[in-house]
Amino acid sequence: xxxxxxxxxxxxxxxxxxxxxxxxxxxxxxxxxxxxxxxxxxxxxxxxxxxxxxxxxxxxxxxxxxxxxxxxxxxxxxxxxxxxxxxxxxxxxxxxxxxxxxxxxxxxxxxxxxxxxxxxxxxxxxxxxxxxxxxxxxxxxxxxxxxxxxxxxxxxxxxxxxxxxxxxxxxxxxxxxxxxxxxxxxxxxxxxxxxxxxxxxxxxxxxxxxxxxxxxxxxxxxxxxxxxxxxxxxxxxxxxxxxxxxxxxxxxxxxxxxxxxxxxxxxxxxxxxxxxxxxxxxxxxx
Amino acid sequence: xxxxxxxxxxxxxxxxxxxxxxxxxxxxxxxxxxxxxxxxxxxxxxxxxxxxxxxxxxxxxxxxxxxxxxxxxxxxxxxxxxxxxxxxxxxxxxxxxxxxxxxxxxxxxxxxxxxxxxxxxxxxxxxxxxxxxxxxxxxxxxxxxxxxxxxxxxxxxxxxxxxxxxxxxxxxxxxxxxxxxx
Amino acid sequence: xxxxxxxxxxxxxxxxxxxxxxxxxxxxxxxxxxxxxxxxxxxxxxxxxxxxxxxxxxxxxxxxxxxxxxxxxxxxxxxxxxxxxxxx
Amino acid sequence: xxxxxxxxxxxxxxxxxxxxxxxxxxxxxxxxxxxxxxxxxxxxxxxxxxxxxxxxxxxxxxxxxxxxxxxxxxxxxxxxxxxxxxxxxxxxxxxxxxxxxxxxxxxxxxxxxxxxxxxxxxxxxxxxxxxxxxxxxxxxxxxxxxxxxxxxxxxxxxxxxxxxxxxxxxxxxxxxxxxxxxxxxxxxxxxxxxxxxxxxxxxxxxxxxxxxxxxxxxxxxxxxxxxxxxxxxxxxxxxxxxxxxxxxxxxxxxxxxxxxxxxxxxxxxxxxxxxxxxxxxxxxxxxxxxxxxxxxxxxxxxxxxxxxxxxxxxxxxxxxxxxxxxxxxxxxxxxxxxxxxxxxxxxxxxxxxxxxxxxxxxxxxxxxxxxxxxxxx
Numbered sequence: 038x039x040x041x042x043x044x045x046x047x048x049x050x051x052x053x054x055x056x057x058x059x060x061x062x063x064x065x066x067x068x069x070x071x072x073x074x075x076x077x078x079x080x081x082x083x084x085x086x087x088x089x090x091x092x093x094x095x096x097x098x099x100x101x102x103x104x105x106x107x108x109x110x111x112x113x114x115x116x117x118x119x120x121x122x123x124x125x126x127x128x129x130x131x132x133x134x135x136x137x138x139x140x141x142x143x144x145x146x147x148x149x150x151x152x153x154x155x156x157x158x159x160x161x162x163x164x165x166x167x168x169x170x171x172x173x174x175x176x177x178x179x180x181x182x183x184x185x186x187x188x189x190x191x192x193x194x195x196x197x198x199x200x201x202x203x204x205x206x207x208x209x210x211x212x213x214x215x216x217x218x219x220x221x222x223x224x225x226x227x228x229x230x231x232x233x234x235x236x237x238x239x240x241x242x243x244x245x246x247x248x249x250x251x252x253x254x255x256x257x258x259x260x261x262x263x264x265x266x267x268x269x270x271x272x273x274x275x276x277x278x279x280x281x282x283x284x285x286x287x288x289x290x291x292x293x294x295x296x297x298x299x300x301x302x303x304x305x306x307x308x309x310x311x312x313x314x315x316x317x318x319x320x321x322x323x
Numbered sequence: 324x325x326x327x328x329x330x331x332x333x334x335x336x337x338x339x340x341x342x343x344x345x346x347x348x349x350x351x352x353x354x355x356x357x358x359x360x361x362x363x364x365x366x367x368x369x370x371x372x373x374x375x376x377x378x379x380x381x382x383x384x385x386x387x388x389x390x391x392x393x394x395x396x397x398x399x400x401x402x403x404x405x406x407x408x409x410x411x412x413x414x415x416x417x418x419x420x421x422x423x424x425x426x427x428x429x430x431x432x433x434x435x436x437x438x439x440x441x442x443x444x445x446x447x448x449x450x451x452x453x454x455x456x457x458x459x460x461x462x463x464x465x466x467x468x469x470x471x472x473x474x475x476x477x478x479x480x481x482x483x484x485x486x487x488x489x490x491x492x493x494x495x496x497x498x499x500x501x502x503x504x505x
Numbered sequence: 506x507x508x509x510x511x512x513x514x515x516x517x518x519x520x521x522x523x524x525x526x527x528x529x530x531x532x533x534x535x536x537x538x539x540x541x542x543x544x545x546x547x548x549x550x551x552x553x554x555x556x557x558x559x560x561x562x563x564x565x566x567x568x569x570x571x572x573x574x575x576x577x578x579x580x581x582x583x584x585x586x587x588x589x590x591x592x593x
Numbered sequence: 594x595x596x597x598x599x600x601x602x603x604x605x606x607x608x609x610x611x612x613x614x615x616x617x618x619x620x621x622x623x624x625x626x627x628x629x630x631x632x633x634x635x636x637x638x639x640x641x642x643x644x645x646x647x648x649x650x651x652x653x654x655x656x657x658x659x660x661x662x663x664x665x666x667x668x669x670x671x672x673x674x675x676x677x678x679x680x681x682x683x684x685x686x687x688x689x690x691x692x693x694x695x696x697x698x699x700x701x702x703x704x705x706x707x708x709x710x711x712x713x714x715x716x717x718x719x720x721x722x723x724x725x726x727x728x729x730x731x732x733x734x735x736x737x738x739x740x741x742x743x744x745x746x747x748x749x750x751x752x753x754x755x756x757x758x759x760x761x762x763x764x765x766x767x768x769x770x771x772x773x774x775x776x777x778x779x780x781x782x783x784x785x786x787x788x789x790x791x792x793x794x795x796x797x798x799x800x801x802x803x804x805x806x807x808x809x810x811x812x813x814x815x816x817x818x819x820x821x822x823x824x825x826x827x828x829x830x831x832x833x834x835x836x837x838x839x840x841x842x843x844x845x846x847x848x849x850x851x852x853x854x855x856x857x858x859x860x861x862x863x864x865x866x867x868x869x870x871x872x873x874x875x876x877x878x879x880x881x882x883x884x885x886x887x888x889x890x891x892x893x894x895x896x897x898x899x900x901x902x903x904x905x906x907x908x909x910x911x912x913x914x915x916x917x918x919x920x921x922x923x924x925x926x927x928x929x930x931x932x933x934x935x936x937x938x939x940x941x942x943x944x945x946x947x948x949x950x951x952x953x954x955x956x957x958x959x960x961x962x963x964x965x966x967x968x969x970x
Contacts, residue, residue: 042567043565043567050817053828054564055563056563058562058563060515061519069558070559073559099829102815104810104811104814105816105817107817107818107820108682108685108820109685115651115653116659117659118645118647118652118655119617119656119657119660120662122645123617123643124663124665214560243517255519256517256522297645301638301643305638307638309639312640312641313641314641314642314643316809317641318661318664319664319784319786321784343599346771350599350771351598357599358770359599359769359770360765360769384879386765386954387765389956389957
């Protein structure tokens with residue numbers, strides 16, 4: 038006999054539900070996928086700290102019953118860097134949107150990947166600014182209509198997963214929300230990877246992306262997304278022309294590199310022995 | 324008694340370290356007070372750089388130079404640029420190998436400046452075999468001429484300030500500086 | 506056994522889209538929130554893969570006992586390209 | 594145990610931070626504050642702490658807020674241009690009541706201006722730099738030794754009131770070397786208060802004096818920290834006007850209600866003085882020299898050194914200047930704290946302004962002629 042309530046609700050701040058996301062918004066799906074992946078990776082939920090910036094997706098940590106830091110626009114990764122280094126034992130997960138991670142926080146994203154600090158970043162890429170009402174984002178595909186691109190977007194979008202892989206992250210992958218099973222397994226892999234791991238989830242914003250671009254329902258959007266999805270192994274054999282408007286999914290990086298908090302700990306141990314600084318602010322003697 | 328010293332020269336001569344040694348000797352090892360300030364930025368390297376030390380036996384309030392008692396010049400450009408603040412009857416110490424006092428002869432005569440010539444760079448190269456210790460030779464010269472810091476203090480300050488393993492060479496340079504002037 | 510929480514459902518119908526076996530259908534009635542709720546029409550087709558449970562953005566679906574291969578404890582990550590084709 | 598050093602102001606600040614329990618520093622190189630980062634990069638690993646050089650000042654500020662919530666005392670150091678970049682996150686730190694220390698070694702401004710020269714042009718940036726209403730605490734040292742002790746004091750105030758604390762100093766102080774005498778018995782460290790996890794635990798509980806103990810991430814409090822207007826549980830509550838009013842008033846009042854306890858001044862010769870000079874930071878050194886000199890001429894001049902520009906020590910200044918006919922504000926800008934003094938004293942005393950920009954300290958002689966000019970008017 039099944040429980041009446043979804044098992045995911047037990048990880049959530051139930052008193053705050055239903056959440057503010059529009060019907061069909063993928064943020065909720067990614068939240069469930071994360072929780073499922075966390076269970077699969079056998080993570081200690083009490084040990085998870087979440088950090089987010091500003092935007093729809095950045096509200097996710099507010100619904101999950103763990104320590105959560107809802108920060109300023111684009112800066113989530115900087116806060117996460119401080120948090121993780123101050124307490125290496127925490128499993129720090131960053132939820133971010135495409136505007137947050139790629140636009141205002143683009144510099145922080147590549148530098149966090151370069152440092153390779155053990156963070157798990159889940160970037161919900163809905164190709165649009167949702168919270169401010171549907172403006173183009175740095176990942177908006179060419180030609181789409183948005184409130185600040187009334188004649189169609191003329192900019193070339195960022196390929197986030199590849200940017201992060203090139204910047205040196207240990208793990209980088211992209212999935213769409215129609216790839217739920219792969220997404221869960223990928224987040225699980227990201228959580229288990231020591232080092233900077235990045236999962237880009239191409240997702241749905243039916244309210245601002247869909248309505249402007251003649252995809253009136255979440256299911257219509259999802260159907261187009263599924264039709265345009267190409268596996269990386271297949272994409273590698275396709276021409277640039279064939280790949281136009283396609284979403285390439287798969288893993289872009291999965292390698293082992295030195296992790297920053299380990300390196301810092303090594304310095305500290307070499308210079309000071311076993312002095313721990315976890316929660317040192319509460320101490321009077323050093 | 325408040326004494327204000329300015330050491331100036333070309334970037335890379337170790338002007339700043341010389342000032343720090345004087346300040347350390349006076350404050351930590353002689354028990355007086357000292358404040359050291361310096362010029363920062365582009366001119367600290369490659370241009371005329373300066374370092375100023377104020378030494379007093381009582382608490383120093385104003386940290387900067389007001390009327391210079393001693394000017395130590397290790398490059399001609401710096402000598403011309405910085406001599407203007409030297410007070411009447413002040414002391415000028417120059418390295419004749421790198422400066423030309425004739426360029427400031429008018430100022431020296433007008434203000435009745437006492438001039439000492441100490442070939443620090445030459446001494447460093449010939450006696451010690453290391454050009455870079457010219458600044459330490461100059462510290463020895465300054466100690467000897469001005470007598471505002473004690474020999475013991477300056478030796479301790481040099482040992483405390485120079486990189487580990489170079490103490491012996493630097494003390495040699497300092498001693499050479501003591502012997503350079505009467 | 507599939508349960509849909511009517512209080513949490515916002516009526517996006519992604520469950521219909523995500524379900525590989527077309528278990529769901531849309532109700533013709535509109536509830537108090539103005540939502541056309543999905544309902545389980547062909548429960549016998551359900552393979553208990555749990556995809557709808559995860560995909561539901563509003564945590565409104567509960568499916569008991571996961572049975573599909575990918576829900577099992579399996580540490581080898583082997584992404585399945587066939588998912589992209591959609592098993593209808 | 595007492596120790597003596599002959600070191601730079603910036604190095605003294607780094608030593609003070611370590612003595613105060615700072616175990617995390619994130620920064621970005623900027624003249625004239627860089628020696629603080631350099632010293633801490635070397636010294637923090639020796640006490641088990643961490644130093645990270647971030648990609649910019651925005652990131653540095655974010656990282657120290659994160660580290661503070663991670664349960665360590667954290668600090669950053671910068672100069673004017675960097676402080677401008679940090680402002681958004683400084684506002685976040687006020688809103689989320691995050692204790693941390695920001696050192697601003699001021700330089701000639703606006704813009705890039707004079708990286709290697711001293712100035713006091715950021716005083717209002719520390720006060721009003723971020724958006725919205727908040728009450729900062731700022732300390733201004735005027736000697737290398739004070740720089741050390743004020744850094745410790747800054748950490749203590751930050752922990753006690755759960756606010757970011759500014760250390761407003763300048764190039765002169767940062768790069769000046771002088772004797773520093775440290776007496777360990779004089780060092781007092783305020784640790785962070787640990788909250789108790791009860792069933793009705795509220796991380797942002799409304800309390801009269803405004804400060805609730807701060808939990809650390811990972812301690813099981815499941816706290817949500819947000820820069821949005823939040824209720825006592827920490828959850829966003831952005832549409833309730835009363836919730837916002839209550840929150841922001843409390844954040845301001847926790848400093849304002851303790852203003853007399855936090856703020857401090859040092860003064861001399863004010864009892865009989867006709868003229869009182871008010872200054873803070875490095876120009877104080879010239880002021881004291883000038884006052885000592887002019888008093889020998891028989892003139893009744895006193896001085897007040899403001900140790901805490903923010904919150905502005907209103908009570909102390911009002912009391913000390915009661916009998917004075919002239920008050921002169923000396924600072925290295927074109928008038929910032931002057932307006933604050935003028936606002937406070939204009940009904941009872943004539944307030945004069947003596948500012949100097951260009952990077953050099955005002956000289957004692959300039960101040961003496963300033964006093965004579967003011968008294969002659």
